[in-house]
Amino acid sequence: xxxxxxxxxxxxxxxxxxxxxxxxxxxxxxxxxxxxxxxxxxxxxxxxxxxxxxxxxxxxxxxxxxxxxxxxxxxxxxxxxxxxxxxxxxxxxxxxxxxxxxxxxxxxxxxxxxxxxxxxxxxxxxxxxxxxxxxxxxxxxxxxxxxxxxxxxxxxxxxxxxxxxxxxxxxxxxxxxxxxxxxxxxxxxxxxxxxxxxxxxxxxxxxxxxxxxxxxxxxxxxxxxxxxxxxxxxxxxxxxxxxxxxxxxxxxxxxxxxxxxxxxxxxxxxxxxxxxxxxxxxxxxxxxxxxxxxxxxxxxxxxxxxxxxxxxxxxxxxxxxxxxxxxxxxxxxxxxxxxxxxxxxxxxxxxxxxxxxxxxxxxxxxxxxxxxxxxxxxxxxxxxxxxxxxxxxxxxxxxxxxxxxxxxxxxxxxxxxxxxxxxxxxxxxxxxxxxxxxxxxxxxxxxxxxxxxxxxxxxxxxxxxxxxxxxxxxxxxxxxxxxxxxxxxxxxxxxxxxxxxxxxxxxxxxxxxxxxxxxxxxxxxxxxxxxxxxxxxxxxxxxxxxxxxxxxxxxxxxxxxxxxxxxxxxxxxxxxxxxxxxxxxxxxxxxxxxxxxxxxxxxxxxxxxxxxxxxxxxxxxxxxxxxxxxxxxxxxxxxxxxxxxxxxxxxxxxxxxxxxxxxxxxxxxxxxxxxxxxxxxxxxxxxxxxxxxxxxxxxxxxx
Numbered sequence: 001x002x003x004x005x006x007x008x009x010x011x012x013x014x015x016x017x018x019x020x021x022x023x024x025x026x027x028x029x030x031x032x033x034x035x036x037x038x039x040x041x042x043x044x045x046x047x048x049x050x051x052x053x054x055x056x057x058x059x060x061x062x063x064x065x066x067x068x069x070x071x072x073x074x075x076x077x078x079x080x081x082x083x084x085x086x087x088x089x090x091x092x093x094x095x096x097x098x099x100x101x102x103x104x105x106x107x108x109x110x111x112x113x114x115x116x117x118x119x120x121x122x123x124x125x126x127x128x129x130x131x132x133x134x135x136x137x138x139x140x141x142x143x144x145x146x147x148x149x150x151x152x153x154x155x156x157x158x159x160x161x162x163x164x165x166x167x168x169x170x171x172x173x174x175x176x177x178x179x180x181x182x183x184x185x186x187x188x189x190x191x192x193x194x195x196x197x198x199x200x201x202x203x204x205x206x207x208x209x210x211x212x213x214x215x216x217x218x219x220x221x222x223x224x225x226x227x228x229x230x231x232x233x234x235x236x237x238x239x240x241x242x243x244x245x246x247x248x249x250x251x252x253x254x255x256x257x258x259x260x261x262x263x264x265x266x267x268x269x270x271x272x273x274x275x276x277x278x279x280x281x282x283x284x285x286x287x288x289x290x291x292x293x294x295x296x297x298x299x300x301x302x303x304x305x306x307x308x309x310x311x312x313x314x315x316x317x318x319x320x321x322x323x324x325x326x327x328x329x330x331x332x333x334x335x336x337x338x339x340x341x342x343x344x345x346x347x348x349x350x351x352x353x354x355x356x357x358x359x360x361x362x363x364x365x366x367x368x369x370x371x372x373x374x375x376x377x378x379x380x381x382x383x384x385x386x387x388x389x390x391x392x393x394x395x396x397x398x399x400x401x402x403x404x405x406x407x408x409x410x411x412x413x414x415x416x417x418x419x420x421x422x423x424x425x426x427x428x429x430x431x432x433x434x435x436x437x438x439x440x441x442x443x444x445x446x447x448x449x450x451x452x453x454x455x456x457x458x459x460x461x462x463x464x465x466x467x468x469x470x471x472x473x474x475x476x477x478x479x480x481x482x483x484x485x486x487x488x489x490x491x492x493x494x495x496x497x498x499x500x501x502x503x504x505x506x507x508x509x510x511x512x513x514x515x516x517x518x519x520x521x522x523x524x525x526x527x528x529x530x531x532x533x534x535x536x537x538x539x540x541x542x543x544x545x546x547x548x549x550x551x552x553x554x555x556x557x558x559x560x561x562x563x564x565x566x567x568x569x570x571x572x573x574x575x576x577x578x579x580x581x582x583x584x585x586x587x588x589x590x591x592x593x594x595x596x597x598x599x600x601x602x603x604x605x606x607x608x609x610x611x612x613x614x615x616x617x618x619x620x621x622x623x624x625x626x627x628x629x630x631x632x633x634x635x636x637x638x639x640x641x642x643x644x645x646x647x648x649x650x651x652x653x654x655x656x657x658x659x660x661x662x663x664x665x666x667x668x669x670x671x672x673x674x675x676x677x678x679x680x681x682x683x684x685x686x687x688x689x690x691x692x693x694x695x696x697x698x699x700x701x702x703x
Contacts, residue, residue, distance in 0.1 A: 029682035032073035056093040068109040079106025102181040113175035115231035180224040190285035197494040204500040228524035236269040263508035270501040294366040301363040374401040391493025396486040403479040522550035525602035585637035599679035
């Protein structure tokens with residue numbers, strides 16, 4: 001802390017104010033570059049450089065509720081009101097992938113990568129090399145849909161590499177996108193594209209970490225405010241408001257139940273399965289995500305080949321298979337003449353070549369690469385000691401591999417039929433159409449061929465002898481269904497291994513519905529713990545320490561007015577609790593008189609930035625504000641005992657040790673107008689952002 005004799009250092013310098021057309025509700029700095037992503041009230045995403053050069057603006061067409069960056073800064077994840085998570089390229093804002101992980105608004109996003117740095121390359125097994133490129137050319141892209149311009153299908157231009165880069169993640173450090181919605185569901189996706197787990201905080205059984213208490217608890221009517229995955233991927237901290245209750249079963253057995261602990265709670269989830277099995281999960285996610293990309297290529301290829309509408313259907317029947325009866329043929333000869341028929345024949349050949357182009361450039365190579373990748377997964381599934389624990393089921397993978405092989409056979413069969421159609425123009429009936437039927441139809445197959453297929457089963461061939469009777473579209477649907485079943489098993493297995501490890505009740509809220517939906521400024525950050533060496537697996541999860549900061553609302557039941565709470569070490573306190581002693585550290589900061597907290601955030605260097613507004617009786621547009629920076633290491637943290645019953649609000653222990661902040665003693669930058677959230681800070685060059693309420697201007701400050 002500074003003294004009166006020490007000259008005050010102003011931590012921020014105002015660079016410029018910039019007007020904006022609409023109020024900003026979300027702002028996040030790129031973790032690697034001087035790029036600022038902002039979301040306006042009318043749900044537009046703006047990307048600016050530090051010099052305020054706008055790179056692009058996009059509008060998803062739906063209300064945006066959350067946003068975060070990929071750890072390498074090359075992609076942005078956007079949470080939407082309908083539960084969709086869309087990934088956008090930082091270079092141009094185009095859509096890379098869209099995931100429907102939730103059914104309601106995604107209120108919090110957090111994207112973290114494995115923070116472990118292994119200096120000995122001989123023990124670095126986390127890097128997984130994808131061998132597909134050694135045997136196959138680059139994977140095909142989605143074919144153009146008729147009538148669509150690039151980008152309308154949700155995939156990238158052929159000239160761009162971002163979409164392929166998103167899926168080819170073998171060179172990336174293992175990372176996970178964590179998302180939480182307003183109904184209490186939390187989803188985890190590897191590389192942001194492969195769903196690997198999902199839980200709901202309402203269904204979690206919350207154990208007490210105390211030896212003298214064996215009860216379990218549940219959260220009712222809970223609403224997620226923030227989710228944060230630790231940098232070692234071993235834990236996840238969830239800030240949520242709700243009512244903490246003891247399980248009804250245990251309460252009925254005569255134990256003293258906990259009822260009505262309504263307020264802000266902090267949950268600690270055990271996600272150590274991500275770190276323990278990151279190598280296995282990396283390999284499975286690499287193969288599965290690429291397979292899903294190729295499935296989309298096949299689906300679109302079939303849609304391009306089969307246009308399901310009555311005029312186009314007749315046209316395709318005429319051109320693709322030359323389906324003309326003798327009367328129609330005679331009509332064409334009489335109407336068009338021999339020259340006209342030859343022209344139509346030429347058009348038919350052109351249409352057949354277009355179909356061949358779609359098959360050879362998109363459909364067939366996609367099916368072949370899928371078969372290879374399924375073979376890779378089949379080999380992994382047989383390594384039971386490593387991959388059974390993450391749900392890679394050998395039987396399901398074998399079935400999916402067989403289905404992918406059948407699709408390759410069906411594609412080759414279709415190509416033979418299509419080639420014969422191109423060479424011979426007139427047919428009494430269309431031989432191509434049955435292979436593209438969307439409904440189930442039986443394709444005629446001679447009995448001799450069926451008997452040969454049945455004989456192959458005895459020599460280890462396909463167990464399904466009826467595939468020759470199925471259409472290409474039906475074969476694809478069966479293959480896709482088998483993939484979903486096979487990839488659902490790891491998702492279910494990992495979900496069951498994500499458990500609630502601890503709960504920290506922070507402060508109470510009134511029982512009114514309005515209080516449960518109140519927005520409380522809060523921040524969760526994980527700093528490197530310099531006092532702990534990270535040299536082995538046992539000490540790896542202790543390489544980081546968590547800092548949780550939050551504003552205590554004025555209507556809280558605590559007798560603490562206008563304060564900010566900061567706790568640290570929640571992760572470690574839950575693992576070090578004993579019957580005699582258990583504690584975490586916390587501190588209460590009293591905001592200077594005449595001010596209230598608008599927003600807060602944590603720096604990477606262990607500093608806390610507070611955005612304060614002057615409290616005035618007039619409109620919020622008048623009065624001044626300030627940005628204050630506090631060094632976390634200098635705060636007088638107090639140990640909070642956690643060895644007793646959970647039925648208590650932990651911050652009550654800090655009433656007598658409140659630290660009073662003074663403007664003259666802290667690093668402060670006075671702003672001659674009132675401000676509103678959000679406050680965005682960047683750890684690259686310690687930049688922060690606030691914006692004016694009165695003029696709707698953004699003020700960019702640097703330190």
